[in-house]
Amino acid sequence: MQFKVVELNEVAEGAAMQEALYEKTGQRTVPNVFIGGEHIGGSDDTLKLHDAGKLMPRISKAVSEKKDEL
Numbered sequence: 001m002q003f004k005v006v007e008l009n010e011v012a013e014g015a016a017m018q019e020a021l022y023e024k025t026g027q028r029t030v031p032n033v034f035i036g037g038e039h040i041g042g043s044d045d046t047l048k049l050h051d052a053g054k055l056m057p058r059i060s061k062a063v064s065e066k067k068d069e070l
Helices: 014-025 043-051 055-069
Strands: 033-035 038-041
Touching: 033 043, 033 055, 038 043, 043 055
Parallel strands: none
Antiparallel strands: 033 038
16 A cells, blocks of 8 residues: 655645645645545544544555556
């Protein structure tokens, strides 16, 4: 499984990236979580998906779809 973490406070273009995320998602806070290119939300939203048993199926589906693309 592949993932990417960007620490906005550690990259020169962090402020610009945060503004672009806000424009795309309407969310200014981090983390700003995407699965398979789909915006999930922030930490609370991700934890809600996990608690509902829906997080891992979404991750598995995204991984499966990525494999199908290759």
